[in-house]
Amino acid sequence: MKRYFVTGLLIWVPLGITLWVISTLVGAMDSLLLLLPEGSRPKDWMGIHIPGLGVILVFVVVLTTGLLTANILGQRLVKFWEEVLNRIPVVKSIYGSVKQVSDTVLSDSGQAFRKALMVRFPHGDAWTVAFMTGAPAPELACKFDEEHIAVYVPTTPNPTSGYFMVVKKADTIELDMSVDEALKYVISMGVVAPAPRPAVAAEPACKPVIRPKTPVDHNLPG
Incomplete structure (x- = not known):
């Protein structure tokens, strides 16, 4: 029973x-x-x-x-409306932040949440699923000698909260799965695994990817 x-x-x-x-x-x-x-x-x-x-x-x-709003007149009206909102003290901060995030995530030309990756988190001996959000801000990028990328590490089972990180691109592993599949995998706490991809010719379906481990401070706060 x-x-x-x-x-x-x-x-x-x-x-x-x-x-x-x-x-x-x-x-x-x-x-x-x-x-x-x-x-x-x-x-x-x-x-x-x-x-x-x-x-x-x-x-x-x-x-x-x-x-x-797809024509020139509509775009001018939207621009005028945004200028009005940007003059309101509290509204301009909320509207500006939300619009910037929505334009980045929903834009077809953007790279936000277009790739699922594996990154070392929360320490150098562990890996987790993350999503590429784009290149770091110029103020951050100029501080590094190697190429870095910005990633979002979601928590499980609630992916709306997580961590924003800037990591070496060489220390990330791009996954052969869609963002939707990776998100389902995170939400299900690893229970709902993506379907395996068909192997190409005689190559194995999954090849080990070796990455040099970057020294990480294991004494993370609380």
Whole structure:
């Protein structure tokens, strides 16, 4: 009975959490309909509440915004709006930081979170999965003799918190897995391993990569 019960949990727990997350997101988007003027809300002229209309509204608003700002006039309006926000004392700090991060992560030309790596952390005898976020700032890069890269080391099972590190590029190992696969691997605490890649010709599927160990201070704080 214990084995059957655990098997049932493995089926229903992921499904239940998935439905709960979707229901929460849909409910949050549907609440945006309350921002519409009275009389123009779907419930007012349809007589019933239909779940999911908020999702359609958000999709239409985001898509319309993208279409309007894709031309020169729209870009000028966005620039004017950003100049207005940048003059508000508290808002400019929050908006500027969030926009910089979103532009870096979501931009097609950026390198943020485009590669999954292995780096030595938290000491020289251990390895962990990290994500490349780009090149270090010029003020940092000029302090090094060798090429360094900026990486983000996520914590598990909550990858939204982690550590920002600048490490030698030669001391990192690029993984043959997508960022999504690496993220699932981190969130599952190593339980959900990525599917092995097919071996090329007669070469083994995985070759050991030897890297000289960089001396690291093992007496890390608390």
